[in-house]
Amino acid sequence: MSGVVIERVAFIGGGAMAEAMIRGLLGKEIVGRAQIIASDPLVERRTWLEGQYGVNTTSDNTEAARDATVVILAVKPQQMGEVLTGLRGRLAAPQLVLSIAAGVKIRTIAEGLEHDRVVRVMPNTPAQVGAGMSVWTATDAVGAMEREIAQSILRSFGRELYVQDEAYLDMATAVNGSGPGFIFLFLEAMIDAAVHIGLSRGMAEELVLQTAFGSVLMARETGRHLAELRNAVTSPAGTTAEGLYVLEEGRLRAVVDRAIAAAYERSKALGKL
Secondary structure, three states, rough: OOOOOOEEEEOOOOEEEEEEHHHHHHHOOOOHHHEEEEEEEHHHHHHHHHHHHHHHHEHHHHHHHHOOOEEOOOOOHHHHHHHHHHHHOOOOOOOEEEEOOOOOHHHHHHHHHHHHHEEEEEEOOOHOOEEEEEEEOOOOOOEEEEEHHHHHHHHHHHEEOOOOOOHHHHHHHHHHHHHHHHHHHHHHHHHHHHHHOOOOOOHHHHOOOOOOOOHHHHHHHHOOOOHHHHHHHHOOOOOOHHHHHHHHOOOOHHHHHHHHHHHHHHHHHHOHH
């Protein structure tokens, strides 16, 4: 992070995603423990964050946000209205606000806070193991230095992709945001099927998880089209061909398309709450 200094990071909300971001920031040494403060209404959660990461905590959002270089809104969409009301007019002009709440529009955040330096991000749960995928955008008031700060924070727990049009955020919510849930379900189904044909559950989990990991790594590292990779493992009249026929017959592609579309529509609906 060339030439950019983050003096203090405030998390409004101390849940799983906030914890993943804290872990990433500390692990990549973007900031130190004393430079992070997290606000959460649950004393148990505050105690956990203090003990596990050595960061400061509070139950007061205003106290957390005070003098922070970056204020990260890590709350559920349904909680955002109350949070924005509590912080309205209390942020200084130079402070950068970064929201990870699904579906909540930049305009809603900026107007709710009476503050124009806002970044909206759609991260995902693999951030918890440093392998997240975040899609983000920003208001025109967010300058080059603030964008570099946002980029550095997001890179601390995975990959990031900037988009200029906020409309892509709802689409991203359906893909990288909800995607892990869809993938976990498919992996669970593969494991259950492997057990059904006679493998032990431990063996099935090892085979399925490593196969999935290796397949994704192969796709990323080779850069080859997914159809080409699929064809390479599909011998005429072979086992893969037989299994793929069943998946196609079951209209897997159509079901996946409907799932992504449903998640996209829900993301847009959340933005209207």
